[in-house]
Amino acid sequence: MQKEAEIRDPLILGNKTYHDITRDISRPLEGKANKYWWILFSLSFVLFIWGVFSMAYTIGTGIGSWGLNKTVNWAWDITNFVWWIGIGHAGTLISAVLLLFRQKWRMSINRSAEAMTIFGVAQAALFPLIHMGRPWLAYWVFPIPNQFGSLWVNFNSPLLWDVFAISTYFSVSVVFWYIGLIPDFAMIRDRMSVKTAPMKKQLYSFLSFGWSGKAKHWQRFEEVSLVLAGLATPLVFSVHSIVSMDFATAVIPGWHTTIFPPYFVLGALFSGFAMVETLLIIVRKVVSLESYITIKHIEYMNVIILLTGSLVGTAYITELFMSWYSGVEFEQYAFLNRATGPYWWAYAIMMTCNVLTPQLYWFGFIRRSFVWTFILSIFVNIGMWFERFVIIVTSLHRDFLPSSWSMFSPTFIDIGIYLGTIGFFFVLFLLYARTFPVIAQAELKSILKSSGSEYKKKK
């Protein structure tokens, strides 16, 4: 058995037994939703409906219903796409990279972080889909033999790499998530009684694939989890690198930079962790999991946010330096315009929310406070949205010809689609919190004894 150092705090509070964990994790699934859940759900549902309307309107009338013009021909759709993909990165980082590094604190949060990844990537995938204008032809992005005179997709194009990267990332995340869910569904199946909840019993029996927890199955489970983590880790890094190449391989000043892949990956982890915090601080209240998602977990994530935030800040400054050092006046102007042009306010929001405010995490009392963390995580979410907006719109709106300079203003439909995806995301997440085991209980039970709490109790 593993023992931890005495100075380490227990990862789960309140001297839980195995049965306590079972009870606490299945409670949200057995009981009725509380008031907060209904309030949040109703709000999200209203946004979702607005989004559905806006998407239907876009598909019905065309992309002309957005605020795009000839100069700024790519704006909120791709901003939202990259934002959601970025948010989708923390889930796999938490479950895969932290598994490889044997970080046991991940176990309280990995299930929800993975759920967030899957729902986030699903939102992201909506944007290219509706941007196609004719989403029923979406299968054209795949290399399928066709009748159009050997018309194939172009494997040189980062947009096609995106298709492969995102579909792989999405499906592998779902598989990784589900492999871990099977034992937990089995736990819920065995708890539900045939008499009081026959439908639920049947549902969870179906979902649990007949899992019984044999020794050989657990042995395979552990190896499969480890290999999936090993596969998912380079996958996480590849996905956002490829997303960044959508821009980096273009010749537009402000996009054409070699720093983009690492810079985007870090930004993705940064925003992903912020969204995990936003969600978990809500979830621990809404489904009462205060003793599982503790301030310790929040603090560890804040340290990662501080690190990735500082690295993102370094990338911003490197970009500025390189544009000056390149000696290319287009490049220099692109960055001067970003910081001081008509979109200076977007640049200022980006700098403040991503570089300055996360530095507050150097202070222990801020790092170890739920209220501060919640506020700052919202700041990071906003800042990272503006980062993508700044990169995309400010690089486009001052074209090479001053006669085509223009600005971008979103329409009611643009706003509706964006807020609609936020609503959709929260609808999915809140439904998940009421129907899925939100904590990987099987894994959590395996660390109960080694988290030092038993040892400390004896002293």
Next chain:
Amino acid sequence: MSKNTIYGIFDCEEVLLSSVKEIREHKIEIIEVYSPFPVHGLDKALGLKETRMAITAFIYGCIGISLASLMIYNIMIIDWAQNIGGKPNFSFYHNMPAFIPVMFECTVLFAAHLMSITYLVRNGLYPGGTSDSPDERTTDDKFLMVIDVVGDTKLVKDLLLKTGASEINEKDA
């Protein structure tokens, strides 16, 4: 003589682990152990062979990268070669840097999915499958050891109790 199945139930994984070791020292065969979570060292204590899941993943990954290369080669070089953005598609080798992302993604796609399917098939797990655990509490907080005994069950029962079983059930075959 009739064959009986004995279920020894344990509350704690450390006790279970030492019990498994002791029972196997007495040359008694343990048919199966059910546990609510992976118990480290249990596979070794039970004498289970190492799993080959990682090897299957490697093989599937190789299949993935081969199929991806073959697909790209056929599409970009053989079927409809075009000069796109100065990247001339007359040779796979020269154009490969642009193909690496898709080759990598396909490797991961094949390795992850096919390994997971193999895992489900090998474990006999499928949507709607039924659990064969003799006690529903094994997914909650109990560890269950299954031993088949021909003849007198007392020896095994005593041994289970001595090594820390909290409960013993018996089923006539």
